Amino acid sequence: MLGSFWHPGPPLVYVQTSHPVLSHQREPGGKHVPSRLATVGACGGFLARLLLRRSRSEMICRSARGEKKGLDKVSTRQQSMLDRLQDHAAALGGKCMAIGYKNCMTKVPWHCQHGHTWDATPVSVLNAKTWCPECARNRRRIPLQRLQDHAKTRGGRCLSTSKYNRSKGKVTWQCKLGHNWKATPNMVLHRRTWCPACSRKGRTWKKRSLKDLQGHAASLGGRCLATTYEGMLAPVLWQCRRGHTWQARPHNVLNMKGWCPACARNAPLDLRRLQEHAKSRGGECLARKYVNSYSKVTWKCEHGHTWQARPNHVLNSGVWCPHCRKIGLARLQAHATSLGGRCLAKSYKSYKMKLLWECQEGHTWNATAQSVLHQKTWCPQCAASNWRTEAEVRRILETIFHPAMFPSCYPSFLEGLQLDGYCPDLFLAFEYQGEQHYDPENYFHFGDPSNFRAQRERDARKVELCRDAGVRLLIIPCFVNDKRTFVLTMLLRWFAWGRLATLELPSR
Template sequence: MKLVKFKKDTERWLSSYEKSLKVLFPKIAAEWHHTKNSVVGPEHISANSHKIVWWQCKQGHEWEAPVKQRKNGGRNCPICNSIFTTHPDIAAQWHPKLNKGALPYGITYGSDVQAWWICSCGYEWKEEIAKRTGRKDKGCPVCRNKILNQLSSLQSKYPEIAAEWHPTLNGDLTQNDVLPNSKKTVYWMCRNNTQHVWKTSIAYRVNRKTTCIYCAGARTYFENGFASRYPKLMDEWCYEQNNGINPDDPFLKPMKKVWWRCKKNHIWDMSVWYRIRGEGCPYCAKKRVLPEESFAALHSKLFSELHSKLNEGVDPWQLAPKSGKKVIWQCTKDEQHIWEMGINRRTHHGEGCPYCSKTRVLPEESFGNHYPHLAKQWHPTKNKRDSYGYIANSKMVVWWFCEECNHEWEDAIVKRTTIKKQKPCCGK
């Protein structure tokens, strides 16, 4: 019997050794720190282990990283692979004050961390480290734009729009100093009437191909007023609600909201500017919901299950019954049952409380809460939910992980809670 046991132990050791880091990845194993690790050596640990251990490169730099992460090509020596070592010219632009004490010596060149940079011209900006060290790095945005402006400035690309640049109200900024896609808001002056002055972004003018907003009727800055210019829209002017507002006022603000009434007697508020652009009744266009056709009116029972405190800013009288908007619900049978779900899933698909239907589990009723010792073996990456997402007698097959032997296996939750052996891999 002892011989049989010895043979099995030997086979198990050989199997473990063949899967070890030393056998499968000797180059990585060569950086194993032999004095700071509690495990004897890389021949005693699986290449797929999630255990965090110490490493030491040929230059003597020390760092910690999970074994599996190193096997997958990540977490090499942070100093040898730091931007200070690999990209000294970019590291020279590292902001000394805005990076919360972090230095470029220990951050790798492929990091996705957003860092602050400062150019010799004095400009400060924030950008991902990997983008700065990549082939497509564009450097300082200000210095880059100075070069681009000579070739792609607003004046060069869109001379007709640049011709309406206000000569005095934009300070020292000129048409040659900005790009066509700039979001900067500047002053413009109509080429046909110098009294027409307005303010909007450069990109808006270029992308929308807009002209003078006064000449286009955006601001009713004309002799006869809005009513005379747009008689068809005046058919929908709601005189009762617009008490005191004169539609013939030549200085009626274009973005001022006024009231309108369509042929179907739908009343809504909308700015004159949007009406000029062609916007009509939002109820006829199904962009708004009438109160009597809303979710609250047509589904009073479900309306009573909306959480009274956790839906701030949500008006159920303005939501359509088939709206996909997610809101917070509270079960009428058990106030502890609170969940988030789209309105259409309740009204159209007939879904109810997920806790009552056993598709979700309350934390206090979960496997993780009842069996914390077994929950420690829950695989950290291979399961869709954590151990608090299933009941203790669930038949769901999930992944498990043993920290002692690094073994991974699949098994049903209910089997783990009923068998005597807590660790079938180790025989314990």
């Protein structure tokens, strides 16, 4: 409904609405009076627009101040993360070229010490420990000059024409006698192989005869039933002391130490060995006769439980009393306490059920009672920290001596012992020694003092064997914080400072 009343100035316009407040109101006399909010005149409209404009300006200013305050807060956090990225890159000898930080999954540009640039997410560089992909590829590519120098020391030549060669890609070589062959740089540089033709020429072959086969079989208590000899790869008939007969190549019997397959399936166990094993576990073997390793016999544990099991499972798979597998919660808690931790489980049902554990460092994880008690596992986070630190030392050395690599290996001169990293070309190895090398109560020893003594003996033996082989062994203790400075300082015992300065890669 539209209405009007006299007002000095331009006429007023009334807006009809159904809202109870904004609609026309009726005076006691019966006249309709327009609502104050529903009536907008020329003067009133100008004043309203002015007030609304001022109110809107104040709201925009307040909003802008709030947004600026929020941006300042975010920019402080972003700057902190940007500083962290730059510090991490500097520790690796490179730079973080980012001018801003958004989040850990947004790629930023990086620059390594060899001039390579690439984009990667902060989470992959900080947490996954990735770095320059081009340098990683270059570690797998070996310069042609290095191959030629190595071949020259052997009196031969490398006939490859590629400037860079993959360590596992075959290249052509030539020895001093003119023989040509193909082999991977990895085999020639690291495994010290050379000309196969010259290698065969230097061997002395012993010609075998039927008499050799018969003599070898007799030494094993059997017989060679062949009447003719046609070579080491021609199968012949054999017989063992128990009368079993089978056919096998002389090469397999004489050189590979093979013998009767039937007797091999009946493992050379006896009742005495079963009884000794049961006694070592605090129990008894109640069998009166031994048939073979797959025929069940009766056993008795230290708690008086009896059961039947195959000798093969008991001796080789570590199986023991199934009744004692029902381990009580008190035993688990006592075992965790002996390792400096706790078993946080409230109940225990079976040895295959995962329980909650806590180590002395406060790490928590889930593991079965069988894995902790019988397989001697413990905190995975503490175990992983040793591996990460070892990888950090390896990365420092590979950066200093690029493109040399320091893989973990079991060199022949260590008599079965392992090196955390070894570069044969530099005669340089490293060992990162965790807390278990210094603390006899470390959980790695599981409360057994003999384990710590054995660890110390292995460490001393490793140092002695490396010294005898002319290998320089760099030992990094776990309590060193600045590992890069420590490594550089210790390397100065053997290398000049100029040798330790990282060389730029040649331009491709």
